Amino acid sequence: MAYWLMKSEPEEYSIDDLARERKTAWDGVRNYQARNFLKEMKKGDLALFYRSNAAPSAIVGEMEIIGEARPDPREPDWVIVDVGFVRKYPTPLSLDDIKRQKALDEMVLLHNSRLSVQPVSPAEWSEIQRLCSGRRVLSPENHAL
């Protein structure tokens, strides 16, 4: 099973939208590298929901790949995957928080900041679980949406 990170701007589609709908078709990816990662995803893979272009940008929750890549009916050169809501983290992890964690300093997020779909290593994943699951508040403003 693989781990991923996928970005969405809150005005486009938020973790709360996903929590309400329970699942959604993840579409609109128009970057070849990101598309290739979408094609690699397998049913049961888990993905971090990253809230981009926000104050603050942050990892806010978790989802599961429930449907593997299929052509976008509107633009068949591109693909869509289907994702299901898993949970919204009690403690979101802001970009600032991520930058401060030594264990996360090799995340693709920090080195290829414009890539909207990217792999996450098992070590990074478990570190993020540790940081996001507790009640400890890293940055109080994280809780604002």
Place this chain on the structure above:
DNA sequence: GCCAACGTTGGC
């Protein structure tokens, strides 16, 4: 809203 970084396009 600005702009740096990066990806894509197209002229040559």
Place this chain on the structure above:
DNA sequence: GCCAACGTTGGC
């Protein structure tokens, strides 16, 4: 195939 111009992403 190079690279300048342009468009987009996303942090701030």
